[in-house]
Amino acid sequence: MASGLYSQHVTTKTTLYLRTTIIILVLVTLAVCCLFPLFYMIVNSFGPAVEAASSNRSVFPTSWSLDSYKAFFSFSEYSVKWLANTFVVSACQVLGNVVFASLAGYAFAKLKFKGKNFLFNLILIGMMIPYQVTQVPLYILIVNRFHLSNSYAALVLPGLVTSYNIFLTKQFFSSIPTSLLESAKLDGCSQPKIFTHIVLPLSKTILAVLSINTFLSSWNNFFWPFLVTSKEAMYTIQVGLKQFKFANTTLFGPMMAGATISALPMFILFFCLQKYFLEGVTVGAVKG
Known part of the structure; x- marks a missing residue:
């Protein structure tokens, strides 16, 4: 009987070990698949700054240097401005969404007014419409109607506030106890003070x-910056990188160098704010 229990224990342990090994192998394989494009981009950004057809590319460059980075910045007089344009547009849209989405979310979550449910349902419907469907009417409105092409307004306004961010903030503000806000009202707080000092x-x-x-x-x-900009001075970095692609050849090294430079703010932002990002993933998962 003891030998039977021992063999059963060994079998269970072996099965658990095999299952763990398989899970680890699957996760490592998925991680390699996800990280390989990033590795490929960074490695080839240190390659030679020469034209290359698709058949001439390899995982590792034939020689290592910083020539591709130099070629990226010397390719156009606006190379640095592409990065500056992207930062300005992104910062304005972040600021706009923080302000307007939070105000709208608070109104839908805690205020009572006529048509609230109807308007919120419209926002939900707007979330269901694919991004590409709205581009044609938006282009007609921004470019043909208001003549805002090649301007920061054309780049910023469509993303100044989004349906998803309004929905996100509304759902979060709904979890804040109404009794807390009512107590603040009884103490003489106005709605702006409640919003800024409590919410x-x-x-x-x-x-x-x-x-x-x-x-x-x-x-x-x-896609959107590509539609509304035709002057190099107003390109964002993503549109600017397209200029390295020609009919038959590509300035592959400089393109990878530009892509690596454009990815740096993403890495910095995530690693600086990963605490908030990871906390945000679990918002609402546990009710205290």
Whole structure:
């Protein structure tokens, strides 16, 4: 009987070991698949700054140097301005969403007014519409109607506040006890004071998550800036990188150098704010 229990214990231990090994192998494989494009981009950014057809590319460059970085900055007189444009647009959209999405979310969560449910349902419907569907009417409105092409207004306004961020803040503000706000009202606090002195200090996590997501989305956006800009001086970095691609060849090294430079703010932002990002993932998971 003891030998039977021992063999059963060994079998269970072996099965658990095999299961753990398989899970680790699957996770490592997925991690390699996810990280390989990033590794490929960084490694090839140190390659030679020469034209290369797709058939001539390899995982590792033939020689290592900083020539591709020099070529990126010397490719156009506006190379640095592309980065500056992207930062300005992303910062404005982050600020706009933090202000307007939080105000709208608070109104939908805690205030009573006519048509509140109807308006919120419209926002939910707006979330369901694919991004690409809205680009044609938005382009007609911004470019043909208001003549804002090649301007910061054209780049910033469409993303100044999004349906998703309004929904996100509304759901978070709904979890704040109404009794707390009612007590503040009885103490003579006006709605602006309640919002700025009570609600916002309790919402640092959700606003940090909102800021990170908005900045990432805006920084990596290519399609809309490509539609509304035709002058090099107004390109964002994502549109600017397209200039390294020609009909038959590509300045592959400088393109990878530019892509690496454009990815740096993402890494810095995430590692600086990962505490808030990870907390935001679990917002609402545990009710205290």
